Amino acid sequence: MTADRKFASTESYRRRYRARFIGRGYNGWLHLAFTVSVSLAVCAFAIGHLHEPAWYEWLTVPVAFLYTNLMEYWGHRGPMHHRRRWLGAVYRRHTLRHHRFFHHDAMAFGNSRDFHAVLFPPVLVVFFLAATVVPSALLVGWLLGPNVAWLYIATVFGYFLNYELLHFAYHTSESSWIGQLSGMAALRRLHTQHHDPHLMHHCNFNITYPIGDWLFGTLYRPRPAPATA
Numbered sequence: 332m333t334a335d336r337k338f339a340s341t342e343s344y345r346r347r348y349r350a351r352f353i354g355r356g357y358n359g360w361l362h363l364a365f366t367v368s369v370s371l372a373v374c375a376f377a378i379g380h381l382h383e384p385a386w387y388e389w390l391t392v393p394v395a396f397l398y399t400n401l402m403e404y405w406g407h408r409g410p411m412h413h414r415r416r417w418l419g420a421v422y423r424r425h426t427l428r429h430h431r432f433f434h435h436d437a438m439a440f441g442n443s444r445d446f447h448a449v450l451f452p453p454v455l456v457v458f459f460l461a462a463t464v465v466p467s468a469l470l471v472g473w474l475l476g477p478n479v480a481w482l483y484i485a486t487v488f489g490y491f492l493n494y495e496l497l498h499f500a501y502h503t504s505e506s507s508w509i510g511q512l513s514g515m516a517a518l519r520r521l522h523t524q525h526h527d528p529h530l531m532h533h534c535n536f537n538i539t540y541p542i543g544d545w546l547f548g549t550l551y552r553p554r555p556a557p558a559t560a
Contacts, residue, residue: 341437348432349444359446363499365453370492373460377485384478391479395486397542403494404543408536426531435526438519439504449502450495464488490539498522498538524551 410418411425432448440446451459464487472480501522503509510519518539525535534551537544544550 341434344431353447359443366495370488373488374485377481380481388478391482392486395483399490400542404536435523
């Protein structure tokens with residue numbers, strides 16, 4: 332397929348997606364504001380409940396950061412790209428919609444309503460809090476104490492916000508001020524490679540920092556061009 336036909340196919344799908352999945356009252360900037368404000372509010376609430384944490388309790392932060400990075404990796408490599416029973420909606424939203432909306436040759440938003448195709452829906456943010464973070468934090472608190480639980484919650488939601496903002500940044504224009512931020516080009520390149528249909532089921536599953544990809548050998552390394560005489 333030529334570049335022009337690929338672009339036309341992507342644009343055609345975007346029009347269908349906008350008509351079918353984005354409500355008339357949707358506002359992308361309000362969606363982004365909700366994600367940022369809820370995440371910061373949860374982090375502030377958790378930090379506000381710390382009570383003279385010992386030095387070793389602060390080790391929760393790097394441990395929880397690594398844990399969340401690996402959960403991001405396996406969640407993306409697993410149900411987001413392979414249909415699983417009970418998780419079919421995750422596969423449909425990510426592989427069948429997001430990857431068709433953003434092709435590696437067409438990664439940027441068309442307008443703010445396209446934020447819908449990147450940001451987690453508000454209902455999933457609430458579900459993420461109620462069904463995953465709260466039970467695991469209760470277990471952590473029972474095993475290791477309340478300070479560790481609050482630090483765990485703050486780190487997980489801080490990481491979630493970091494995930495959402497980085498993913499958002501990858502789909503802005505390369506020429507925008509966001510695209511020009513230090514280090515953005517390298518991270519954006521990894522995600523753009525992942526959006527190549529030939530690579531998306533095999534490489535670059537970390538959306539933030541490629542720790543999981545490095546550990547499990549799925550970090551894409553282009554083969555060098557053969558030397559010419």
